[in-house]
Amino acid sequence: xxxxxxxxxxxxxxxxxxxxxxxxxxxxxxxxxxxxxxxxxxxxxxxxxxxxxxxxxxxxxxxxxxxxxxxxxxxxxxxxxxxxxxxxxxxxxxxxxxxxxxxxxxxxxxxxxxxxxxxxxxxxxxxxxxxxxxxxxxxxxxxxxxxxxxxxxxxxxxxxxxxxxxxxxxxxxxxxxxxxxxxxxxxxxxxxxxxxxxxxxxxxxxxxxxxxxxxxxxxxxxxxxxxxxxxxxxxxxxxxxxxxxxxxxxxxxxxxxxxxxxxxxxxxxxxxxxxxxxxxxxxxxxxxxxxxxxxxxxxxxxxxxxxxxxxxxxxxxxxxxxxxxxxxxxxxxxxxxxxxxxxxxxxxxxxxxxxxxxxxxxxxxxxxxxxxxxxxxxxxxxxxxxxxxxxxxxxxxxxxxxxxxxxxxxxxxxxxxxxxxxxxxxxxxxxxxxxxxxxxxxxxxxxxxxxxxxxxxxxxxxxxxxxxxxxxxxxxxxxxxxxxxxxxxxxxxxxxx
DNA sequence: ATAGGGTTAG
Numbered sequence: 001x002x003x004x005x006x007x008x009x010x011x012x013x014x015x016x017x018x019x020x021x022x023x024x025x026x027x028x029x030x031x032x033x034x035x036x037x038x039x040x041x042x043x044x045x046x047x048x049x050x051x052x053x054x055x056x057x058x059x060x061x062x063x064x065x066x067x068x069x070x071x072x073x074x075x076x077x078x079x080x081x082x083x084x085x086x087x088x089x090x091x092x093x094x095x096x097x098x099x100x101x102x103x104x105x106x107x108x109x110x111x112x113x114x115x116x117x118x119x120x121x122x123x124x125x126x127x128x129x130x131x132x133x134x135x136x137x138x139x140x141x142x143x144x145x146x147x148x149x150x151x152x153x154x155x156x157x158x159x160x161x162x163x164x165x166x167x168x169x170x171x172x173x174x175x176x177x178x179x180x181x182x183x184x185x186x187x188x189x190x191x192x193x194x195x196x197x198x199x200x201x202x203x204x205x206x207x208x209x210x211x212x213x214x215x216x217x218x219x220x221x222x223x224x225x226x227x228x229x230x231x232x233x234x235x236x237x238x239x240x241x242x243x244x245x246x247x248x249x250x251x252x253x254x255x256x257x258x259x260x261x262x263x264x265x266x267x268x269x270x271x272x273x274x275x276x277x278x279x280x281x282x283x284x285x286x287x288x289x290x291x292x293x294x295x296x297x298x299x300x301x302x303x304x305x306x307x308x309x310x311x312x313x314x315x316x317x318x319x320x321x322x323x324x325x326x327x328x329x330x331x332x333x334x335x336x337x338x339x340x341x342x343x344x345x346x347x348x349x350x351x352x353x354x355x356x357x358x359x360x361x362x363x364x365x366x367x368x369x370x371x372x373x374x375x376x377x378x379x380x381x382x383x384x385x386x387x388x389x390x391x392x393x394x395x396x397x398x399x400x401x402x403x404x405x406x407x408x409x410x411x412x413x414x415x416x417x418x419x420x421x422x423x424x425x426x427x428x429x430x431x432x433x434x435x436x437x438x439x440x441x442x443x444x445x446x447x448x449x450x451x452x453x454x455x456x457x458x459x460x461x462x463x464x465x466x467x468x469x470x471x472x473x474x475x476x477x478x479x480x481x482x483x484x485x486x487x488x489x490x491x492x493x494x495x496x497x
Numbered sequence: 498a499t500a501g502g503g504t505t506a507g
Binding site: 111142143146147150177178179180181182184185186210211212213214215216218219245246247248249250251252253254280281282283284285286287288289290315316317318319320321322323324350351352353354355356359385387388390391394398422 | 498499500501502503504505506507
C-alpha cells in the first residue's frame, strides 16, 4: 500500500532515493553523552513560593517586602513555575510585582503569567498582559500568542485559537511560517485536525509551508487514527517536491501502532530499512513501545536487541519504553533487571524512568520497594514529582493504608513538591472507604484546604463530602463547607465558567 | 513554545 506511495510519485519526477534522506557521512548516537545533572542548590524561589502560598492576599505586599528579595526574571519565573498549580496565587504575586517601584517583568515572565491566566480561563487578564507587553515595548512575543492559542484550544475554543493567529498582527506581532506551523500543531494536538486541515489548505501557499508543516499535519491525522489521511499528506508532500524526513516516517510508523496495525507497522519498518534510510533511535523506540503495548513482549525485546546489535545506543526513552512494557505485560522483576542494566551501561534514568518503575512496584504490591526507589531517585538528580507522590498515595489508599497515604501527603506539603488537584481528589475519595466519621472530617478539611489553595473541586466532590458529614451528624462542619461552596459558586459565575 | 519516541486512571 505505502510502497506505492513511497515510490510512484517520485518515479515520475526523479529517482526514488529522494524519498528517503541521504546517508550522513558520519553518525553519533544522540544520547551517548548523558551525564548526571548536579543536584540543585537550596533556592530562594522555594522560599518565595511558600510565602506567597501561605500569606493572606491582603498581607502579601508586606510579607514580601519583609524578606527583601532581589527580584530577577529567573527568580520570578521560578516562583511562577512553582505556583503553577496555584494559579490565583501566582497571578496575585505577578500583579503585585507589576507595581514594584524599580523591577520590570521580563517577556518570559509575562508569558508565564499569560499561560497561568489563560489556564484559569481568565482571558481578560491574559489579554491585559498582552497589552501591557506592547505598552512596555517588550512584545508581545510570538510565544505569547502560541500560549494563548493553545489555551483556547485546550479549553474547547478552537475557533478563538485560530482567531488569535489571524489577528496577532493587529496586536503588534508579525505572522510568519513559524507561527503558522504553531497554530497548525496546536489544533492537531487538541484533535481539531479537520480545522487544521482547512487552515492548512487556505494558507499553505501564503506562508510557503515546509516539511515541518506537512509533518505536523501527518501527525495530526495519525493522532486521530486516520492513517490513510496521513499517507495522503505524505503523498502531497512528495508531489510538491518536499522530501519526507525521518520525522515523517517515524510519525507514520507510530500511526500504524496507534491503530493497532502491527503488520502494516512491521512492513513499513522493513520498507524503511530496504530504502537504506538511517533508522534512528526514535524509530526503534516506537517499535519497542508499539509491540510491547500490543502485548507482543517477545517481539518488543527482539527489536530492542536488534537495535543494540546494529550499534545504535538505546536512549533513556527506549529503556523507559521497554521497562514500561515489562512492568505491564511481563513482570516488575524483569523490568528491574533492565533498569539495572541501563544504569550499568551508563545510561542515566530520569523522572519518567522512576515514575514507571515506581508505578510498577506499587502495582505488584511492593510498596516498600517503591519508597526505596523514591529515595534512590536523588542519586540520579531526580526528585519525586507530583505524579510520583500521587501514584504512591493512591496505592496506599487503595490498600486501605490511609494513614500512610496522608503521611506522604504531609511530606509533600512541607517539601518542595506541592500537591495538585489530583492529589486532593485521590485523598478525598479515599476518606469514604472506611465509613468512619473522623475520616470525613479529614475529607472536609482537605476540601477547605484545596479551595484555599485555588483548586476548584467538582460539584460531585462537594456533595459527597456534605452528604457524608450530614450522615455522620456533623451538621456544623457541613454548614461551614456549604458556605464555602457558595463562595466558590460566586467566583465561578464571576469568571463566566 | 516549529515536527517524530518514553509517565496518565480501574
